Amino acid sequence: MKAHLTRRYMFSASHRLHSDAMSEAENAATYGKCNNPFGHGHNYALEVTVSGPVDESTGMVCNLVDLDSFVRREILQRYDLENLNTRAEFMQTVPTTENLCTAIYDILQRGLTQAHLDKVRIEETMMNSFEYAGGK
Amino acid sequence: MVYLTRKAEFAASHYYHNPDLTPEENQRIFGKCNNPNGHGHNYTLEVTVKGEVDPRSGFVVDLKQLKEVLNREVLDAMDHRFLNKEVAEFSTRIPTTENLAIAIWHRLISKLNQAQLHRVRVYETPDLFVDFYGEA
Numbered sequence: 515m516k517a518h519l520t521r522r523y524m525f526s527a528s529h530r531l532h533s534d535a536m537s538e539a540e541n542a543a544t545y546g547k548c549n550n551p552f553g554h555g556h557n558y559a560l561e562v563t564v565s566g567p568v569d570e571s572t573g574m575v576c577n578l579v580d581l582d583s584f585v586r587r588e589i590l591q592r593y594d595l596e597n598l599n600t601r602a603e604f605m606q607t608v609p610t611t612e613n614l615c616t617a618i619y620d621i622l623q624r625g626l627t628q629a630h631l632d633k634v635r636i637e638e639t640m641m642n643s644f645e646y647a648g649g650k
Numbered sequence: 651m652v653y654l655t656r657k658a659e660f661a662a663s664h665y666y667h668n669p670d671l672t673p674e675e676n677q678r679i680f681g682k683c684n685n686p687n688g689h690g691h692n693y694t695l696e697v698t699v700k701g702e703v704d705p706r707s708g709f710v711v712d713l714k715q716l717k718e719v720l721n722r723e724v725l726d727a728m729d730h731r732f733l734n735k736e737v738a739e740f741s742t743r744i745p746t747t748e749n750l751a752i753a754i755w756h757r758l759i760s761k762l763n764q765a766q767l768h769r770v771r772v773y774e775t776p777d778l779f780v781d782f783y784g785e786a
Binding site for chain 1: 666668670671679680681743744745746747748749751752776777778779780781782783785786
């Protein structure tokens with residue numbers, strides 16, 4: 515039987531929302547306080563949902579040790595206590611939580627082989643959350 | 651179609667062990683969860699039902715009835731119990747969160763007459779939950 519398992523992780527990072535394609539005035543109008551050149555930070559909550567048949571022998575969709583070690587190595591080590599703007603994936607794109615969602619989804623989609631990736635959900639604050647389940 | 655979610659909490663102990671595997675394999679797969687003396691969690695259960703809103707009552711489901719079914723079928727059987735030893739489904743299945751969500755679904759599905767069961771979500775901790783939609 516198919517079940518969907520969600521694991522929640524925390525990381526903290528700073529960013530600045532600024533687009534080189536816009537003028538200073540447009541950046542200020544679009545991003546407001548998030549355009550502050552010195553940046554600012556968030557405690558992000560990341561939820562990773564995987565799905566698949568429950569293995570008869572283990573009772574599991576995916577061994578949590580495997581999922582946790584992959585996410586710690588590939589996601590948390592990459593982003594926790596870092597400035598997102600300095601990362602290669604945000605050289606060309608603005609590190610909004612939308613773009614962070616798709617970046618994390620792509621890393622998981624490429625490297626996580628133990629279970630099918632359903633979706634990535636990120637809470638930037640308690641008031642904002644974003645989800646990406648692949649697709650255009 | 652309107653969806654309604656009822657939340658409940660229960661506390662229970664369990665351990666993970668597959669008698670078909672060697673002690674070494676059990677230890678490797680299940681780690682600390684393999685301790686035969688068990689350990690416990692405060693589980694949070696979310697049951698989501700769906701249906702059309704009854705024009706007379708304005709309800710999707712009579713919450714009192716839903717609560718009675720939940721109490722009788724799930725909480726009375728699982729709250730403050732050792733899942734492996736006291737809940738019938740887990741005499742042959744490992745009481746992982748996946749199997750717990752599936753077992754709760756099957757306990758509820760035949761007893762809900764008014765509304766249609768949509769999802770069973772079981773939180774083992776605030777950082778880990780499983781969703782089951784009755785998928786084969």
